[in-house]
Amino acid sequence: MITAPLLLEVQDLVTRYPVPRGIVGALARRPKEVAHAVEGVSFTVGAGEMLALVGESGCGKTTTAQTVMRLVDPVSGTVRFRGEDITHLRHRELRPLRRRMQLIYQDPYDSLDPRFRVRQTVEEPLLVHHLGSSHERSERVTRALERAGLAPADLFLDRFPHELSGGQRQRVAIATALVLEPELLVADEPVSMLDVSVRAEILTLLDSLRRSGLGILMITHDLSTAARFADRIAVMYLGRIVEEGPAQAVVQDPRHPYTRALITVVPKRDPRDRTTPEILKGEAPNPVHVPTGCRFHPRCPEVASGRARERGMEERCRGEDPMLRELAAGHEAACHLA
Numbered sequence: 423m424i425t426a427p428l429l430l431e432v433q434d435l436v437t438r439y440p441v442p443r444g445i446v447g448a449l450a451r452r453p454k455e456v457a458h459a460v461e462g463v464s465f466t467v468g469a470g471e472m473l474a475l476v477g478e479s480g481c482g483k484t485t486t487a488q489t490v491m492r493l494v495d496p497v498s499g500t501v502r503f504r505g506e507d508i509t510h511l512r513h514r515e516l517r518p519l520r521r522r523m524q525l526i527y528q529d530p531y532d533s534l535d536p537r538f539r540v541r542q543t544v545e546e547p548l549l550v551h552h553l554g555s556s557h558e559r560s561e562r563v564t565r566a567l568e569r570a571g572l573a574p575a576d577l578f579l580d581r582f583p584h585e586l587s588g589g590q591r592q593r594v595a596i597a598t599a600l601v602l603e604p605e606l607l608v609a610d611e612p613v614s615m616l617d618v619s620v621r622a623e624i625l626t627l628l629d630s631l632r633r634s635g636l637g638i639l640m641i642t643h644d645l646s647t648a649a650r651f652a653d654r655i656a657v658m659y660l661g662r663i664v665e666e667g668p669a670q671a672v673v674q675d676p677r678h679p680y681t682r683a684l685i686t687v688v689p690k691r692d693p694r695d696r697t698t699p700e701i702l703k704g705e706a707p708n709p710v711h712v713p714t715g716c717r718f719h720p721r722c723p724e725v726a727s728g729r730a731r732e733r734g735m736e737e738r739c740r741g742e743d744p745m746l747r748e749l750a751a752g753h754e755a756a757c758h759l760a
């Protein structure tokens with residue numbers, strides 16, 4: 423059980439995007455539509471804790487991270503950092519906060535400026551925030567690189583991004599976040615663009631940073647990564663968290679049919695494991711037209727197989743939106759059948 427002080431508290435967060443109608447739609451006076459990217463999401467991240475936000479592409483996990491970082495404005499809900507409500511802080515008021523909350527991007531090939539040497543890239547945030555003398559900045563750059571696993575730093579300081587491997591680039595991106603000595607890292611699919619061989623190294627690095635006291639919100643589509651490294655897992659589907667709990671509980675005793683389906687498609691280590699993958703049927707989620715009732719019902723194996731009807735729940739599944747309920751200590755799911 424995590425008892426560390428809370429860094430981040432997100433409560434009932436709602437983020438929506440207007441959908442462009444185009445010239446034809448405007449002339450035809452089609453009604454304006456919105457994408458319900460995030461719909462009432464709540465979670466916390468403590469110091470020294472890693473929470474993995476898991477879900478398939480388009481489920482709203484990246485928008486959640488961007489809203490938490492205040493790169494996108496929410497429609498409603500609150501984001502608190504160290505107890506302070508930061509939901510409506512203006513750009514200037516957010517500036518000191520940006521040092522304490524850092525984002526690591528998915529693509530280390532895109533996030534580094536090809537014209538900058540490693541030294542310049544990692545020093546840049548210190549210059550932006552007017553921190554330290556030239557000598558202090560140089561020491562902080564060296565420390566951040568070595569903390570990110572690029573040691574001795576002298577070997578890397580004068581290299582350009584094209585002289586680094588994918589894993590080394592991601593380490594430079596992490597050093598660029600660490601140089602400001604943040605308390606919270608938001609890592610958006612930090613290994614999805616990397617070779618399988620270096621993924622474990624980067625995840626182990628994030629794990630060691632968590633152990634040193636940083637809070638980490640990791641966005642990933644990979645449930646096996648979340649199970650291996652996170653303390654807690656929150657599973658998102660179509661803008662909502664549908665299951666949340668301690669990582670081992672969610673993976674070993676999943677309570678939501680969507681989580682169960684995700685687990686069946688994770689590659690098994692044991693070749694004798696003959697679990698049949700549960701391939702979800704139906705359309706991929708569309709956040710503009712969210713189904714009524716349980717948003718998962720058009721694809722839910724419990725409905726498709728008739729098990730929900732046998733238990734007298736099918737009408738409820740189609741008509742009533744289930745809320746998250748605690749089913750075991752700290753383990754919640756949003757399903758009428760759970």
Ligand code: SF4
Nearest residue numbers: 716719722739757758
């Ligand atoms: Fe499936 Fe019904 Fe549970 Fe939704 S509430 S996940 S449709 S069983």
